[in-house]
Amino acid sequence: MKSKSEFDYRQLLEGIYYDILPYSGDGEQADYIPALARVNPDQFGMCLKLVDGREFSVRQADTPFSIQSISKVFALAMAMSLKGESIWKRVGKEPSGTAFNSLVQLESERGFPRNPFINAGAIVIADVLLSSLPDADSSFLSFVRSICGNTSVSYDFEVAQSERASGFLNAAIANLLKHHGRISNDIEEVLGFYFRICSVNMSCRDLARAFLAFTNVKPFEYGGFSLTSSQIKRLNAVMQTCGFYDEAGEFSYLVGLPGKSGVGGGIVADCPGRYSVAVWSPRLNGKGNSVLGMKALELLTTRTEESIF
Numbered sequence: 208m209k210s211k212s213e214f215d216y217r218q219l220l221e222g223i224y225y226d227i228l229p230y231s232g233d234g235e236q237a238d239y240i241p242a243l244a245r246v247n248p249d250q251f252g253m254c255l256k257l258v259d260g261r262e263f264s265v266r267q268a269d270t271p272f273s274i275q276s277i278s279k280v281f282a283l284a285m286a287m288s289l290k291g292e293s294i295w296k297r298v299g300k301e302p303s304g305t306a307f308n309s310l311v312q313l314e315s316e317r318g319f320p321r322n323p324f325i326n327a328g329a330i331v332i333a334d335v336l337l338s339s340l341p342d343a344d345s346s347f348l349s350f351v352r353s354i355c356g357n358t359s360v361s362y363d364f365e366v367a368q369s370e371r372a373s374g375f376l377n378a379a380i381a382n383l384l385k386h387h388g389r390i391s392n393d394i395e396e397v398l399g400f401y402f403r404i405c406s407v408n409m410s411c412r413d414l415a416r417a418f419l420a421f422t423n424v425k426p427f428e429y430g431g432f433s434l435t436s437s438q439i440k441r442l443n444a445v446m447q448t449c450g451f452y453d454e455a456g457e458f459s460y461l462v463g464l465p466g467k468s469g470v471g472g473g474i475v476a477d478c479p480g481r482y483s484v485a486v487w488s489p490r491l492n493g494k495g496n497s498v499l500g501m502k503a504l505e506l507l508t509t510r511t512e513e514s515i516f
Contacts (some may be wrong), residue, residue: 216263219510220253224265227502234490234498237470242369243273246471248489251499254411255484255507256419264412271408272487273366275469276307278404279329280450281351281417284442286323286332288432289339297335297389298328300445307452307495308376310383318387322449324467327380333401334390343400350430351407355417360409367406371398405469414475414485421446421465422477443479447515454494461505463514474500478513 231249238244252267286294303321305312313320313327320328336343344362352360370377381398384390390397409417420427421443426435434442446465451458458466464484466476472489474497484507488499508514 216255216257216261217265219507220255220263220265223503223506223510224251224253226506227499230498230502231488232490234492236472236489237275237491237495239373240366240370240470241373242363242366243471243489246272246489248472251486251488252411253484253486253503254415255482256415257482258419258423258480262412262415267487268411270487271410271413272473272489273363273405273469273471274407274409274414274473275405275471276324276329277409277414277467277469277471277473277475278351278407279324279332280421280442280446280467280475281354282329282332282336282347282404283323283445284434285347285350285432286335286339287438287442288434290335291438294323294332294335298323298331300449302448302453302455304453308380310376310379313380313383318384318389320384320389322445324445324449325452326377327384329404330377330381330384330397330401331389333404334384334392334397337392337397337400344403346430347404348407350432351409351417353430354420355409355413357409357413357416360407360413362403363406363408364403367399367402370402370405374398374402377401409473411473411485411487414473415483418475418477418483418485422479422481422483424479443477446476451496452494454492454496457494458496458501461501463508463516464504465515466504468496468500470495472497472500474504476504478508479515481513
């Protein structure tokens with residue numbers, strides 16, 4: 208077998224793309240968000256970035272898309288930088304086992320979100336950032352632009368407004384959080400910031416470059432925010448157990464990497480010490496994760512024999 212340094216990753220990614228084509232019609236895009244419903248669902252991009260600096264991509268790897276819940280990793284990193292371990296007094300770090308927008312679980316647990324990647328937890332993190340930063344909107348963008356090296360990354364206000372116009376369940380979640388004293392800022396202010404965070408547009412190449420910071424497991428500082436090696440390790444642990452909602456176990460079983468998905472069709476993951484990888488295809492399975500993205504990453508770790516297990 209070839210050594211990892213001799214691996215032809217470009218050929219590998221091309222092969223993966225052709226092998227997953229039979230599934231290209233499976234799933235549906237997130238049509239409950241009107242702006243996402245208008246996206247051409249028959250697109251696919253993938254980019255892999257090695258820690259040695261080499262980068263490989265296929266198809267629409269440079270097409271920006273709405274990263275949605277992937278942005279929650281960036282928000283959590285900022286909150287961990289600002290608050291350290293005390294952030295876990297505001298939000299848990301256990302797998303949810305339920306849908307990412309479950310009201311039932313939140314109500315039964317008295318408004319304490321199970322983890323920072325379900326919607327309730329991410330809304331609390333948005334509240335933390337609003338309370339801690341003089342201009343949370345610009346600070347968030349500055350951090351994301353810095354970590355991916357692309358100053359053109361921005362919010363998609365059409366998507367954010369579309370989400371707010373149809374975001375009745377998220378509004379209910381925010382009101383329940385407020386009822387239990389879990390958020391301190393005005394509900395509309397928190398929701399507006401939360402929807403803008405989720406609306407950020409990035410490409411697979413942007414995401415692969417950004418997540419390389421979490422792959423190296425070394426202290427870093429971007430956009431005025433810094434994480435220690437221990438914090439990066441813990442962030443990866445939360446991604447591993449909670450990054451795919453009630454399909455986190457399946458992703459660990461099939462792929463074996465810490466990562467995060469978004470209902471825009473993106474998935475990003477990292478193999479500590481080796482590479483970061485991002486894949487995008489808008490058609491989702493019943494759990495809200497990209498059909499082709501899941502299959503592509505399963506083939507990647509199987510054929511490279513590289514995962515955390």
